[in-house]
Amino acid sequence: MTPVRNWFRAWWLLMRWNAASSKMILPLSLVVQIMLAVGIVIGFGFLAPVDDPATALRLSTGAPTIQLLTTGLVLVPQAVVAMKQEGSYDWFRTLPAPRSAFLAADLTIWTLISLPGIILAVVVAAWRFDLDLQLSFWSPIAAIAVAAIAATIGYGMATALPPRVAQLLTQMLVFVILLFSPITFPSAALPDWFAAVHRVLPMEPMSDMIRTSLAPDAFSIAPAQIVVVLAWGAVAAIATLTMMSRRS
Amino acid sequence: MLSVRSVTKRFKRVLANDRVDIEARAGQVVGLLGHNGAGKTTLVNQVVGIAKPDVGEIVVDGIDAIAHPSRARQRCAIQAQANVPISGLTPALAVELVGRLRGASKSEVRARAKDRFERLELGDWMHRPTDQLSGGVKRLVAFAIATATRVPLVVLDEPTNDVDPVRRRLLWQEIRREADEGAAVLLVTHNVNEAERAVDRLTVLDRGRVVASGTLGQLTSHLRNRLRVELRSSPGATPEAPPGTEVIEAREGLLSAMVDAADSERVLAWVREAQDMGRIETFAIQPVSLEDAYVQLTQDAAEERERAA
Numbered sequence: 001m002t003p004v005r006n007w008f009r010a011w012w013l014l015m016r017w018n019a020a021s022s023k024m025i026l027p028l029s030l031v032v033q034i035m036l037a038v039g040i041v042i043g044f045g046f047l048a049p050v051d052d053p054a055t056a057l058r059l060s061t062g063a064p065t066i067q068l069l070t071t072g073l074v075l076v077p078q079a080v081v082a083m084k085q086e087g088s089y090d091w092f093r094t095l096p097a098p099r100s101a102f103l104a105a106d107l108t109i110w111t112l113i114s115l116p117g118i119i120l121a122v123v124v125a126a127w128r129f130d131l132d133l134q135l136s137f138w139s140p141i142a143a144i145a146v147a148a149i150a151a152t153i154g155y156g157m158a159t160a161l162p163p164r165v166a167q168l169l170t171q172m173l174v175f176v177i178l179l180f181s182p183i184t185f186p187s188a189a190l191p192d193w194f195a196a197v198h199r200v201l202p203m204e205p206m207s208d209m210i211r212t213s214l215a216p217d218a219f220s221i222a223p224a225q226i227v228v229v230l231a232w233g234a235v236a237a238i239a240t241l242t243m244m245s246r247r248s
Numbered sequence: 249m250l251s252v253r254s255v256t257k258r259f260k261r262v263l264a265n266d267r268v269d270i271e272a273r274a275g276q277v278v279g280l281l282g283h284n285g286a287g288k289t290t291l292v293n294q295v296v297g298i299a300k301p302d303v304g305e306i307v308v309d310g311i312d313a314i315a316h317p318s319r320a321r322q323r324c325a326i327q328a329q330a331n332v333p334i335s336g337l338t339p340a341l342a343v344e345l346v347g348r349l350r351g352a353s354k355s356e357v358r359a360r361a362k363d364r365f366e367r368l369e370l371g372d373w374m375h376r377p378t379d380q381l382s383g384g385v386k387r388l389v390a391f392a393i394a395t396a397t398r399v400p401l402v403v404l405d406e407p408t409n410d411v412d413p414v415r416r417r418l419l420w421q422e423i424r425r426e427a428d429e430g431a432a433v434l435l436v437t438h439n440v441n442e443a444e445r446a447v448d449r450l451t452v453l454d455r456g457r458v459v460a461s462g463t464l465g466q467l468t469s470h471l472r473n474r475l476r477v478e479l480r481s482s483p484g485a486t487p488e489a490p491p492g493t494e495v496i497e498a499r500e501g502l503l504s505a506m507v508d509a510a511d512s513e514r515v516l517a518w519v520r521e522a523q524d525m526g527r528i529e530t531f532a533i534q535p536v537s538l539e540d541a542y543v544q545l546t547q548d549a550a551e552e553r554e555r556a557a
Contacts, residue, residue, distance in 0.1 A: 009349075013345045013349050014349070016341075016345055017337065017342075017345050020337045020341065021335055021337065024335050024336045024379075086330060086331070086333070087329070087331070088330065088331070088332065088333035090293075090330070091328050091330060091333065092333075093297075094296045094297070094326050094328065095321070095346065095349055096318070096322045096349065098318075247297060247317065248293070248298065248299045248300070
């Protein structure tokens with residue numbers, strides 16, 4: 001069997017394993033996604049009035065990104081940390097499969113798991129604010145890219161950091177994503193230094209990717225932002241694969 | 249199939265493995281015995297390529313496992329001490345996916361798994377969700393996963409943990425079968441008495457060092473002229489040791505001691521008298537077991553360490 005065919009075979013078989021395992025967490029994940037979708041779109045309106053179409057559109061197009069980032073940067077690392085702590089992460093590493101196929105299989109499943117949330121967030125927002133979002137060919141591509149890259153970063157965190165540090169970081173990231181990232185509000189609302197930090201962090205460019213794919217007339221994304229997102233994905237993937245191959 | 253030479257592994261201040269040598273040939277079950285923390289699992293992790301020795305050589309089926317861990321992994325399968333993450337799968341599906349990952353065809357893996365599950369009396373559990381399985385059955389499923397296909401080296405880390413006595417016997421037979429079919433089996437256990445039945449050779453690790461290695465006969469040869477006396481009394485008292493015996497264990501209600509075979513008739517007479525007088529309730533005099541040899545080896549190693557200190 002050629003190495004490429006062997007890789008795809010390993011990816012497919014590991015994906016089937018992960019898909020079967022995920023059946024257990026799928027209902028809970030869906031509940032969390034529903035609560036997040038409703039919470040962001042409706043709950044954020046209690047914090048600050050959503051009294052103009054521009055704010056409504058920003059909130060609605062930001063909600064899907066929060067869904068994807070919460071799954072990728074919080075749920076994924078928590079699941080990987082749990083795997084490491086119970087020993088199953090090491091067991092997977094003893095299987096004769098390329099590390100990249102293992103990572104790709106897990107990312108595929110996590111990406112699929114996070115997709116209902118994004119659809120839900122768009123539907124809830126469209127219903128709540130009576131918006132006409134311009135879904136296009138790019139909308140699912142942007143969603144899949146952001147979901148996969150966020151999950152890769154989460155994976156990188158969980159594999160590179162000691163379990164307790166990774167877990168603490170995920171707790172902190174929930175607040176950073178929800179309250180301190182220019183996703184549901186413009187970066188102009190932040191102090192200059194913090195806005196500058198967000199230009200090199202992945203959250204803002206990821207949200208711009210998603211919102212541009214949903215409302216291209218109202219938003220745009222600069223090529224530099226796409227580079228930032230891809231760079232985070234590449235560094236996280238390299239770090240993860242290096243850590244997965246590392247022998248203690 | 250497996251050759252471990254002078255493997256040394258240190259974690260900060262702990263010397264987990266100290267110049268360990270182990271050899272397992274095709275068709276052999278080699279037992280690796282040792283207390284908790286003796287360095288057994290560290291050694292296994294180095295064999296399967298998730299840990300790397302500081303010094304030494306590990307060869308799996310002709311492949312240098314230190315230089316080429318992924319190639320070595322193709323040739324060995326492990327049942328790790330930690331449970332396999334099979335939640336959400338059925339035993340049959342878990343075995344099939346791993347078997348196919350190892351390059352076997354679907355029909356080949358299914359046929360092998362069916363036979364295996366039937367011999368382990370697990371046929372009824374094959375297609376049930378694993379969440380309905382007990383800890384012992386999950387352990388047996390992990391064994392079936394590790395042996396889903398034929399590989400040159402099978403590493404089993406405490407395979408009998410949580411398994412009921414009846415299926416444990418079946419499992420020992422299956423382990424023996426793996427070797428008979430041509431695999432080298434490295435069996436890590438602290439279940440000394442049961443390992444005695446299945447292994448061809450043994451290596452005893454103590455604090456990372458090999459303190460003994462050889463066949464069962466070789467490891468117990470120095471105790472060939474010794475017998476073990478076990479006395480039981482009613483709770484509340486410890487039986488008195490017969491004169492001229494070497495006490496191994498003494499606790500409430502039980503005393504174990506060693507005696508020279510030549511002295512056994514005198515000891516037997518003493519024990520019978522003690523029983524007649526009501527000082528003990530039951531007794532047994534039997535040949536020395538591997539467990540006795542193992543306990544003595546590890547005690548000797550501890551004494552040697554104390555002298556050196």
